[in-house]
Amino acid sequence: xxxxxxxxxxxxxxxxxxxxxxxxxxxxxxxxxxxxxxxxxxxxxxxxxxxxxxxxxxxxxxxxxxxxxxxxxxxxxxxxxxxxxxxxxxxxxxxxxxxxxxxxxxxxxxxxxxxxxxxxxxxxxxxxxxxxxxxxxxxxxxxxxxxxxxxxxxxxxxxxxxxxxxxxxxxxxxxxxxxxxxxxxxxxxxxxxxxxxxxxxxxxxxxxxxxxxxxxxxxxxxxxxxxxxxxxxxxxxxxxxxxxxxxxxxxxxxxxxxxxxxxxxxxxxxxxxxxxxxxxxxxxxxxxxxxxxxxxxxxxxxxxxxxxxxxxxxxxxxxxxxxxxxxxxxxxxxxxxxxxxxxxxxxxxxxxxxxxxxxxxxxxxxxxxxxxxxxxxxxxxxxxxxxxxxxxxxxxxxxxxxxxxxxxxxxxxxxxxxxxxxx
Numbered sequence: 001x002x003x004x005x006x007x008x009x010x011x012x013x014x015x016x017x018x019x020x021x022x023x024x025x026x027x028x029x030x031x032x033x034x035x036x037x038x039x040x041x042x043x044x045x046x047x048x049x050x051x052x053x054x055x056x057x058x059x060x061x062x063x064x065x066x067x068x069x070x071x072x073x074x075x076x077x078x079x080x081x082x083x084x085x086x087x088x089x090x091x092x093x094x095x096x097x098x099x100x101x102x103x104x105x106x107x108x109x110x111x112x113x114x115x116x117x118x119x120x121x122x123x124x125x126x127x128x129x130x131x132x133x134x135x136x137x138x139x140x141x142x143x144x145x146x147x148x149x150x151x152x153x154x155x156x157x158x159x160x161x162x163x164x165x166x167x168x169x170x171x172x173x174x175x176x177x178x179x180x181x182x183x184x185x186x187x188x189x190x191x192x193x194x195x196x197x198x199x200x201x202x203x204x205x206x207x208x209x210x211x212x213x214x215x216x217x218x219x220x221x222x223x224x225x226x227x228x229x230x231x232x233x234x235x236x237x238x239x240x241x242x243x244x245x246x247x248x249x250x251x252x253x254x255x256x257x258x259x260x261x262x263x264x265x266x267x268x269x270x271x272x273x274x275x276x277x278x279x280x281x282x283x284x285x286x287x288x289x290x291x292x293x294x295x296x297x298x299x300x301x302x303x304x305x306x307x308x309x310x311x312x313x314x315x316x317x318x319x320x321x322x323x324x325x326x327x328x329x330x331x332x333x334x335x336x337x338x339x340x341x342x343x344x345x346x347x348x349x350x351x352x353x354x355x356x357x358x359x360x361x362x363x364x365x366x367x368x369x370x371x372x373x374x375x376x377x378x379x380x381x382x383x384x385x386x387x388x389x390x391x392x393x394x395x396x397x398x399x400x401x402x403x404x405x406x407x408x409x410x411x412x413x414x415x416x417x418x419x420x421x422x423x
């Protein structure tokens with residue numbers, strides 16, 4: 001089966017050419033499922049949005065069944081369950097079918113997946129009411145904060161940003177690597193933008209400033225061609241080196257001196273008291289490099305010395321490295337940590353929290369609620385409510401809202417009762 005795309009500017013009359021592969025007719029359908037994503041003929045993703053909404057609604061309804069007002073699961077566990085199950089089910093492949101709503105210059109309305117955002121917000125509202133135990137008339141900004149979950153719009157921004165950063169770290173072997181790296185170099189299409197172009201433009205991400213994370217592929221039957229020995233004490237390590245009869249010994253180390261980091265390696269042959277060869281490298285300032293990096297650089301220098309030294313297959317070689325973490329990493333190879341990507345995600349999460357607080361400060365409800373609880377994120381409130389059972393935490397949320405509502409009505413009565421001054 002196949003889908004022929006048609007565009008809004010020029011719709012097709014439905015008379016599409018036949019598609020045959022090896023004499024087999026491929027049927028034309030309105031939509032089909034590919035890797036868990038519903039793809040429609042116009043690439044408008046309405047079918048995928050409908051499917052995601054149905055799946056999320058089913059999960060939330062089962063979710064609500066666990067939150068009876070008196071005997072339901074406590075709010076802390078319900079919040080964890082929602083974040084771990086409902087949100088991943090609802091936002092699977094989000095960076096493909098969801099277009100972040102934006103308001104271009106000269107437009108009066110937002111463009112993008114506005115309807116999708118509205119539907120997903122309604123679903124999260126049901127879950128937030130079930131978590132916090134508030135009344136149905138509680139506004140979204142209050143119920144989300146008391147439940148401890150980001151508003152749906154910010155949650156979708158967070159997920160799309162995370163996917164964009166992950167794509168920026170893909171290695172050269174990945175099919176999307178060239179497309180992502182060359183997106184900013186190609187003249188952008190002003191009319192039909194790809195999802196990748198939209199994400200890179202909205203989040204202002206330059207893929208060239210991210211380090212590439214290469215996957216660590218090891219066979220289940222992998223055995224290292226060398227043995228690693230870590231002695232329990234310094235004395236035992238020195239004694240082992242004295243008894244070592246290897247033909248070639250290489251010593252490497254990395255450390256800091258005078259606010260600088262460097263590494264070196266020396267190579268000895270058996271029976272020689274002076275080194276045959278040595279290498280050293282200056283890494284930079286301590287503010288930009290650490291000891292572990294210097295030790296790893298020393299290990300690389302040791303390998304380079306062995307590579308450039310004439311050896312025979314019968315030679316026994318021992319490399320001494322003064323870093324247990326590096327030795328354990330050699331024993332079990334893993335992928336890079338991706339600290340650059342993690343730092344980018346954490347910085348953006350802080351921006352979302354600041355944006356959330358700014359929206360709350362500009363809300364008319366903020367003034368009334370500051371008298372009841374000046375802490376916007378309601379962290380202290382959640383710590384208290386998480387220690388209570390379901391009935392007590394629900395009553396606490398409702399009482400808090402009524403208190404703020406009464407203070408607002410009292411202030412309004414006092415304002416209305418003031419008589420104007422006589423002139």
